[in-house]
Amino acid sequence: MSKRTQVSAVVNGDPVDFLTDPGATLLDALRDELGLTGSKEGCGSGDCGACSVILDGRLVCSCLVLAVEAEGRRVETIEGMAEGGRLHILQQKFLEHAALQCGFCTPGILVAAKALLEVNPDPTESETRYWLAGNLCRCTGYDKIIRAVMDAAAELRQVRV
Amino acid sequence: MSDVLERPASSAPLDDGRLKIVGTRPIRPDGVDKVTGRALYGADLAMPGMLVGKVLRSPHPHARIVSIDTRKARALPGVKAIITGADFPELADEEYEAGESASNLRDLALNVMARDKALYNGHALAAVAATSSAVADEALSLIEVVYEVLPHVVAVEAAMADDAPVLHDKLFTGGLKEKPTKASNIAKRNEIKRGDLAAGFAEADVIFESRYDTAATHQGYIEPHACVASMASDGQCQVWSSSQGQFMIRTYCAKVLDIDASSIRVTPAEIGGGFGGKTTVYLEPLALALSRQSGAPVKMVMTRDEVFRASGPTSASVMTVRLGAKADGTLTAADVELKFQAGAFPGSPVGAASMTALACYDIPNFSIVGYDVVTNTPKVAAYRAPGAPISAFGVESAMDDLALTLGMDPIALREKNAVHDGTKASYGPTFRNIGYAETLEAIRSHPHYSAPLGPNQGRGVAVGFWFNVGGESTAAVNIAEDGTAMVITGNPDIGGSRASMAMMAAEVLGLPIEKVRPIVADTASIGFSMLTGGSRTTFAVGMAVTQAAQKIVEDLKRRAALLMDVSVDQVDWIYGAAVCTDVSKGKADLSLADLAAKSGQTGGPIGSQISLNAQGAGPGFGVHVCDVEVDPETGHVTILRYTAAQDVGKAIHPSYVEGQIQGGVAQGVGWALNEEYVFDTGGVMENAGFLDYRVPVASDLPMIDTVMVEVANPRHPFGAKGVGEVPIVPPLAAVANAVRGAIGKRMTSLPLSPPKIRAAIDAG
Ligand code: FES
Ligand code: FES
Numbered sequence: 001m002s003k004r005t006q007v008s009a010v011v012n013g014d015p016v017d018f019l020t021d022p023g024a025t026l027l028d029a030l031r032d033e034l035g036l037t038g039s040k041e042g043c044g045s046g047d048c049g050a051c052s053v054i055l056d057g058r059l060v061c062s063c064l065v066l067a068v069e070a071e072g073r074r075v076e077t078i079e080g081m082a083e084g085g086r087l088h089i090l091q092q093k094f095l096e097h098a099a100l101q102c103g104f105c106t107p108g109i110l111v112a113a114k115a116l117l118e119v120n121p122d123p124t125e126s127e128t129r130y131w132l133a134g135n136l137c138r139c140t141g142y143d144k145i146i147r148a149v150m151d152a153a154a155e156l157r158q159v160r161v
Numbered sequence: 162m163s164d165v166l167e168r169p170a171s172s173a174p175l176d177d178g179r180l181k182i183v184g185t186r187p188i189r190p191d192g193v194d195k196v197t198g199r200a201l202y203g204a205d206l207a208m209p210g211m212l213v214g215k216v217l218r219s220p221h222p223h224a225r226i227v228s229i230d231t232r233k234a235r236a237l238p239g240v241k242a243i244i245t246g247a248d249f250p251e252l253a254d255e256e257y258e259a260g261e262s263a264s265n266l267r268d269l270a271l272n273v274m275a276r277d278k279a280l281y282n283g284h285a286l287a288a289v290a291a292t293s294s295a296v297a298d299e300a301l302s303l304i305e306v307v308y309e310v311l312p313h314v315v316a317v318e319a320a321m322a323d324d325a326p327v328l329h330d331k332l333f334t335g336g337l338k339e340k341p342t343k344a345s346n347i348a349k350r351n352e353i354k355r356g357d358l359a360a361g362f363a364e365a366d367v368i369f370e371s372r373y374d375t376a377a378t379h380q381g382y383i384e385p386h387a388c389v390a391s392m393a394s395d396g397q398c399q400v401w402s403s404s405q406g407q408f409m410i411r412t413y414c415a416k417v418l419d420i421d422a423s424s425i426r427v428t429p430a431e432i433g434g435g436f437g438g439k440t441t442v443y444l445e446p447l448a449l450a451l452s453r454q455s456g457a458p459v460k461m462v463m464t465r466d467e468v469f470r471a472s473g474p475t476s477a478s479v480m481t482v483r484l485g486a487k488a489d490g491t492l493t494a495a496d497v498e499l500k501f502q503a504g505a506f507p508g509s510p511v512g513a514a515s516m517t518a519l520a521c522y523d524i525p526n527f528s529i530v531g532y533d534v535v536t537n538t539p540k541v542a543a544y545r546a547p548g549a550p551i552s553a554f555g556v557e558s559a560m561d562d563l564a565l566t567l568g569m570d571p572i573a574l575r576e577k578n579a580v581h582d583g584t585k586a587s588y589g590p591t592f593r594n595i596g597y598a599e600t601l602e603a604i605r606s607h608p609h610y611s612a613p614l615g616p617n618q619g620r621g622v623a624v625g626f627w628f629n630v631g632g633e634s635t636a637a638v639n640i641a642e643d644g645t646a647m648v649i650t651g652n653p654d655i656g657g658s659r660a661s662m663a664m665m666a667a668e669v670l671g672l673p674i675e676k677v678r679p680i681v682a683d684t685a686s687i688g689f690s691m692l693t694g695g696s697r698t699t700f701a702v703g704m705a706v707t708q709a710a711q712k713i714v715e716d717l718k719r720r721a722a723l724l725m726d727v728s729v730d731q732v733d734w735i736y737g738a739a740v741c742t743d744v745s746k747g748k749a750d751l752s753l754a755d756l757a758a759k760s761g762q763t764g765g766p767i768g769s770q771i772s773l774n775a776q777g778a779g780p781g782f783g784v785h786v787c788d789v790e791v792d793p794e795t796g797h798v799t800i801l802r803y804t805a806a807q808d809v810g811k812a813i814h815p816s817y818v819e820g821q822i823q824g825g826v827a828q829g830v831g832w833a834l835n836e837e838y839v840f841d842t843g844g845v846m847e848n849a850g851f852l853d854y855r856v857p858v859a860s861d862l863p864m865i866d867t868v869m870v871e872v873a874n875p876r877h878p879f880g881a882k883g884v885g886e887v888p889i890v891p892p893l894a895a896v897a898n899a900v901r902g903a904i905g906k907r908m909t910s911l912p913l914s915p916p917k918i919r920a921a922i923d924a925g
Contacts, residue, residue, distance in 0.1 A: 021295065037205040038198020040433070042383040043465040047851035050383055078198035091196040095188045098816035101656035101824060103195030104202060104384045104433025129859040136851060138381050138434050139656060141823030142859040
């Protein structure tokens, strides 16, 4: 067995150190070493988006990133989205619009939607659909998800004004 | 956008028009956990000292297992247990009822772990438990299996041929007049008949006939199967897993491992989608057997590749449909033949497909014959309205062509032949309180139905039916000392059922919804319930919850009467408080909180549990209309607009009813356009991943409009009917009929992939 490597990173604003196998993914490290099981594995091959996290400001599939690559970098996961126990507007809108059924895709979609609204605060329906095209949801048919994201965008624009 | 259309004529017992909670859209009680990442699914539990379990799977679709040598793997440091078929008891060939449908226990056990033969690529042959994932992988590579590779068969009609390789040498076709002497891959022939078929066709002015085929598709839940299991040295077992029924898991583990059911406690994890695919076991018995051998808890999680190769898709099929009608559209005869791929063991949904095929129609003469055919592919599992979308694809495509031939509006043709209250259904019973006519009308009068279409665009209509079931269910309601309530059920919440359970209890108790917390309990903490499936939970478990709450209300009235010192018949329960109806007595109202605080004086803790076997689930009908645009250059189909109407009885939480309809439509659209199992000539699935098995993504779909038609089911306290399955029945044909409109050609083979459409257009 190859030796485990120590990795230091900032996860959801807090410095963390963990040991990881050289072949382990960032998703494995988040889930198994740090106990952050909010990010899900639906495929392990970059095709479902359930493992979406933000790495140094960029949306990535954490199943395609090696854990050792997180060294010295900032990782944001679903667990860091609500601040001080207050839900993010996106989270609130997902609840109000019933934009989840089983909820397995929800963390990844929320993280991806947050990344969208950071680069595009006023997305059209079609922009929203294409941005989220990497996040599979098998339960909802996306209708309520798209509505929730666009409603959250509208409300965030209000807040910013 | 959604509408609710109501026909108040037959109202439900408790729907007096003054409902405060049922029919509203509160935030679901498990919502915050799910948007913050706190909800724990099958793969999210870790136990101290837990091992990693992995499965060795057959690379061949059909092979005799000559030997399995595990010695090298066992010698690897870190390997704690290795099991093969030899570690499981030999089970009797018997049917066992444990949910929506019966399972043959012997087949179930052989599917979980092969014994003498591997019957599909992906069939489990051995499993290991090791201290890490890497060690488990290495151990799998050290297991030496000697195979005698056998000829295989994948396609359903090829498997029915006389010279086909036979999967099971003791399988003789059932349902024939004489028991055959030769083993066959045709496990069963079933037949439903009425009237005189030949006379019916002789009466017809127009006869239409065609052949259709559909590909195997997977439920495609995003969460792979996962569990943690532990067996202690005293034989007591704990299982934590994601499934559609913790009691189903308990039953099957007990049977497969020959353990008492009471020795297995199954805790349901949150379930990340199931759609029928999690109504059986794959990993749990293996994890328990590995734990028994190793003495440590074992966690097993399927990869996506394993989900595709080793868990159940639904059947591929070949069908023929022949319809006869008078010039005015009256159907005189229908002849339907269905051949369904069952996978490695008998049990395709061809029976349900036969029963639903003509369920929307009142036809005097018909014959429906179905064949359940084993093939060297993964054993099929239930998939949302099992079988119904497939036969509906054939029948609804044929109805569309019949409408064209007759020059009739497709909805008018369906209305002309529609079943009504009092019609004897094609599958036997007499329909009561159905809302099919209202649902057809909802689409006919919907603005979508008359909106203009552009070039290369087409509109398709299709209808669909599903029985919905009731069944054995238990629910408990307990009142806390402050007058708030807990609702405890035994059914995994797959799409928001906890919300509707809490709402029904809150309505009866007169509590605000925030004061009612629903939980899904483990198998030791609540009485038996059949699994979440058959669209039964809101209906059947909802009935148990409602009755449990009503029992508490009766008890509260009795307690209030004691405290008020009046007779029970002078106490009413109004919006959460006991009210003395004799105003002259001047008694102050007693709220639930007051009564809970004084429960010690009136008989102790307040709570009730109801176990029942719910009957009278109202069948559901859906009518869908879909607009598409076909790119004549590429053959690519874009869904432009989709509207689905359904008789839902009563929408307890309308948002989640809409969600069920929208989700079912999306799955149906994927089935129609993209999804299929592709096998190479060696019988190996070529597209076992989400990259190549393409389920609809957000940019593939428009908004999906829904119309909830509410024709109350008088057998449910609030009028609910099951809703989850109907919506996947019409879309296959609705999309194909729309493509027919757009390109002027009938496509009879699913999926309607761009190359097939291009070929049809090119053929001119
Ligand atoms: S698990 Fe990473 S994309 Fe599916
Ligand atoms: S809510 Fe189940 S996969 Fe999206």
